[in-house]
Amino acid sequence: MNRTDVHGTLREMWETRPARPRDDRQVAGVASAIARRYDLDPVLVRIGFVAAAFTGIGAALYIAGWIALPETPEDPAAPAHRPRPVLVVGLAVAAAVSIGFLFGDRGGVVVPALAVLALLFLLHRSRGDRVPRPVGPVADAPTAATPGPSLVKEDVPAPTPPAWDPLGAAPFAWDLPEPGPAQPPARPERPRRFPVTAVTLGLALLAGSATAVLLLLMGALVASNVPLVLGVGLGVIGAGLVVGAFLRSGRGLIPIALLLSALTWAAVAAPLDRWEAGGFGDLNATPTTLAQLQPVYQRSAGDITLDLRQLPLSGTGQVPTTATLGAGDLTVLVPADTDVKLNGSAGLGDVSLGGQKVSGPGAKLDVEDLGADNARSGQELVLTLSTGAGDVEVRRG
Incomplete structure (x- = not known):
């Protein structure tokens, strides 16, 4: 791969970037747009953003996608709205400055950012030719026109008028079917999916409770072991997200995983055993x-x-x-x-x-x-x- 190939791939990535859909989004539709463009499950893309959040760049990446990807217009015939270049540059600079203030002392965002860009580049190289998934319902194909009733009177015995025309005032329409009560359109049956969210939450609660009971029996249920109990539940929810990605279900686990991840990280970073003694106040x-x-x-x-x-x-x-x-x-x-x-x-x-x-x-x-x-x-x-x-x-x- 030479320099020309890299430049061409980056240019193609920008020119074929997808529009953010309106019908399948959790926040702004960035993950759904990327998933449809490269024929992926949106849950996998959302898990990727969650993983990037722990490196300090997840929120900035999502904001960048929000800015760079246009939104699908309400009218399909209208062109997709694209932000002005000045707005894009301004928000990008603001995001970069925010990252610098939050993580500039450690410099730990450069490597994760380069890794994400490399993954996007390789993803486009391998699946860039995939046809994006349709955003809205696909229109039915037009059917051939059926011939209407003949208006030419033929030399045949006069038929008996139907019940809806007892006076015989409209013989040209007698071959139409008898009117009946209007039938509501049948609702398409949705395929039943495995309840990944409910089952995973139940298993996480059981696993966390079992861990707490085991620590209690061992005499080790203290504040310093709270991260262990949270980590067990978080591990079960993570496994549920992976299973849900294959079954196209379990999206309700994402906010719970984010909240539990934040609690676990805070409990590890600020050990709770320091709260057990010492009193309160200055x-x-x-x-x-x-x-x-x-x-x-x-x-x-x-x-x-x-x-x-x-x-x-x-x-x-x-x-x-x-x-x-x-x-x-x-x-x-x-x-x-x-x-x-x-x-x-x-x-x-x-x-x-x-x-x-x-x-x-x-x-x-x-x-x-x-x-x-x-x-x-x-x-x-x-x-x-x-x-x-x-x-x-x-x-x-």
Whole structure:
């Protein structure tokens, strides 16, 4: 494959892009349009968007498809509406800027975006010649015209007038059938599909309940194992989506899978065991001696602020302390010249020390900072700071 083939394929992908249908859509019809263009099941395409959402680019890809693919007009004879180029460029730039703000610190969207583009390119190369599925009902083929009754009077015995014309006023229409009551059009019978959604939800509930009961019998049913129970249910729903893709059913599982995925991800990123002890509310501490410095500061929810600027750290060795928070911001103030060793983590949030910063989810920062004088002097503060949902910040001054 040379450069000309790649350019030609990309040009063909743009020129033959499908229109978003009006009759089979969940949000804007992007997945349905792609499925009809390449003769795929729409559920498979929607699962692909859900998988892309976990890499941080799923929503941006769907918005891009919403912009790039025109919408099928209400009047089939009218041309499909296509957005203006200025609008397309503006929304694309806005989506790119949003991704940069959300995920720019990690740079983890470049590889998934290139992977998606490569998959679309290969899909068009292999199935680009497929005929798009029809958007609306197919019109019946015209039938041959049947000859009407003859208006020429023939030399035959006069027939008996029908019941609807007792006076014989319209003999030219006597060969028409007797009028009867109008019959309603027969409704086409829809093929019965396997209830994938209901069966999958039932199996997910049973699997999650069985896992919880098993953990209870083992004495391990604690908050930290909640992600395990959610993960079992999510696995069953994922299997149901795969089965439904082959049976063309189970679309109702998509919003449930999204919600359960978000809950599972949040439970993993912000461990629930930090909510089991420590109390609620803000905690402010300003120890002035090493004896007043507690080894552990803990809260389930709230903010923790430790002001360590008045500690006497003129000796030698290390001075450790730990602060754990379930949800909230954790701030530690230290002197400008004090040596600091930080082991910080945040499930959903940022961890920062001076000019060094790591963004979540799952942010971790292990660093040693010598302060403004950039030289070892006095005792070293060893800070072990962690929060489930919030920011961890160590400030000097």
